[in-house]
Amino acid sequence: MRHDEWVRRDAAVVWHGFTQMAAYAENRPVVVERAEGRELIDVEGRRYLDAISSLWVTTLGHCVPELDDAVRAQLARGAHTTMLGNGNRTVVELSEALARVVPVDDPHFLYASDGACAVEQALKIAWQFWVNRGEPRRTFLAFGGAYHGDTIGALSLGDGGFGTEIFDPLRFAVLRAPGFDDPACFDVAASMVAAHAGELAAVVVEPLVQGAAGMRVADPADLARLGEACRAHGVLLVCDEVATGFGRTGTLFASQQCGLRPDLLCLGKGLTAGYLAMSATVASGPVFDAFLGEDLGPRTLYHGHSYGGNALAAAVALRHLELIEAWDVLANVRERSAELRGLLDDRVAPHPAVREVRLCGLMGGVELAPPREGLRWGRRVCAAAVDRGVLLRPLGDVVVLVPPLTVTSREVHRIVDVLAAAIDETAGTP
Numbered sequence: 001m002r003h004d005e006w007v008r009r010d011a012a013v014v015w016h017g018f019t020q021m022a023a024y025a026e027n028r029p030v031v032v033e034r035a036e037g038r039e040l041i042d043v044e045g046r047r048y049l050d051a052i053s054s055l056w057v058t059t060l061g062h063c064v065p066e067l068d069d070a071v072r073a074q075l076a077r078g079a080h081t082t083m084l085g086n087g088n089r090t091v092v093e094l095s096e097a098l099a100r101v102v103p104v105d106d107p108h109f110l111y112a113s114d115g116a117c118a119v120e121q122a123l124k125i126a127w128q129f130w131v132n133r134g135e136p137r138r139t140f141l142a143f144g145g146a147y148h149g150d151t152i153g154a155l156s157l158g159d160g161g162f163g164t165e166i167f168d169p170l171r172f173a174v175l176r177a178p179g180f181d182d183p184a185c186f187d188v189a190a191s192m193v194a195a196h197a198g199e200l201a202a203v204v205v206e207p208l209v210q211g212a213a214g215m216r217v218a219d220p221a222d223l224a225r226l227g228e229a230c231r232a233h234g235v236l237l238v239c240d241e242v243a244t245g246f247g248r249t250g251t252l253f254a255s256q257q258c259g260l261r262p263d264l265l266c267l268g269k270g271l272t273a274g275y276l277a278m279s280a281t282v283a284s285g286p287v288f289d290a291f292l293g294e295d296l297g298p299r300t301l302y303h304g305h306s307y308g309g310n311a312l313a314a315a316v317a318l319r320h321l322e323l324i325e326a327w328d329v330l331a332n333v334r335e336r337s338a339e340l341r342g343l344l345d346d347r348v349a350p351h352p353a354v355r356e357v358r359l360c361g362l363m364g365g366v367e368l369a370p371p372r373e374g375l376r377w378g379r380r381v382c383a384a385a386v387d388r389g390v391l392l393r394p395l396g397d398v399v400v401l402v403p404p405l406t407v408t409s410r411e412v413h414r415i416v417d418v419l420a421a422a423i424d425e426t427a428g429t430p
């Protein structure tokens with residue numbers, strides 16, 4: 001069956017996220033039949049380099065034999081058993097392995113399925129932490145440009161945009177510091193923490209890189225100062241590492257580069273190497289302890305998702321952690337990042353159609369400079385890249401570059417070649 005026929009069947013029954021379905025078919029979507037290594041293969045056999053890691057989740061690649069084996073082995077032991085009031089051996093083993101590497105003191109793991117759920121859990125835990133201590137607090141502090149997911153709580157923390165204004169009446173108010181594009185944002189945030197300490201349940205931040213804001217990169221020293229302000233004023237720090245976790249920024253967690261030890265840490269996306277839906281909220285020992293009390297008593301966290309702690313996901317996440325170390329994946333991230341930086345600086349940044357290039361590890365954004373609004377350059381550059389066999393997806397007029405962490409030097413060159421050609425084509429310079 002041809003591509004067009006698959007698109008027709010798709011559009012007839014599937015509702016795609018963040019997608020205007022009336023325009024879905026016109027935008028020439030890729031309909032994947034299978035994936036292999038770092039490539040996706042569509043229903044007509046065309047291959048695409050997955051330079052967005054399937055929306056930032058794929059770390060080692062697709063169909064990695066070692067990860068496939070881990071899923072198969074767990075399948076034979078049961079795909080899922082509930083974590084509500086009961087345990088599962090694979091989940092215990094995963095949690096022990098994660099406990100050795102997360103930048104959280106005496107960590108405890110509450111699992112869910114998607115990043116937004118991990119953030120919701122962090123909000124509820126932070127809120128109830130203060131209630132359990134008998135000192136309720138009324139608000140949170142978040143940053144301009146923040147994105148923490150699409151559920152209502154996560155949306156409230158987020159700075160809006162993406163057409164979400166219609167939900168404003170449902171969003172609860174938070175204190176908002178400026179975004180990472182303002183060099184003073186951390187000083188302002190630190191003084192807001194000092195001024196509102198008694199009413200702030202937590203500060204929530206994407207450490208090092210604000211991803212959905214268009215890959216805005218911060219100085220680790222600034223984040224360290226924010227962490228100190230939270231500690232000094234007794235405000236909980238929540239680090240949302242849904243996007244930055246598991247090696248994306250060149251260390252296993254971005255918080256490590258900033259010297260941060262958050263009270264709550266949100267994990268998702270790369271946790272299972274991009275294989276299965278799993279996220280986690282990691283609570284420090286002191287936060288966890290505030291919930292201990294009598295059985296069925298009011299200090300209990302009454303929260304839990306049906307598929308939280310899914311055993312198949314846990315098995316692949318556990319194997320993933322081992323492979324990151326065994327394959328020295330972080331070294332590859334750092335080397336390919338330096339290479340990508342050099343190529344972008346030479347070939348892309350000087351282009352008159354480019355406003356700025358931002359990169360941290362293998363999280364990159366190329367901000368285009370369209371001469372006027374409404375030209376949809378981001379979408380058009382990405383479409384031109386897809387025509388050339390490299391799958392890219394924009395955030396507005398920022399072309400996002402988030403290749404798998406095992407990307408090779410040749411593939412990095414190919415991404416930049418294709419991106420440069422796509423920009424030339426779109427901006428009209430041959």
Ligand SMILES: Cc1ncc(COP(=O)(O)O)c(C=O)c1O
Binds near residue numbers: 148
């Ligand atoms: C920093 C951050 N937090 C949370 C989320 C939401 O994750 P999910 O899409 O898995 O719900 C995202 C998604 O891009 C993210 O970048």
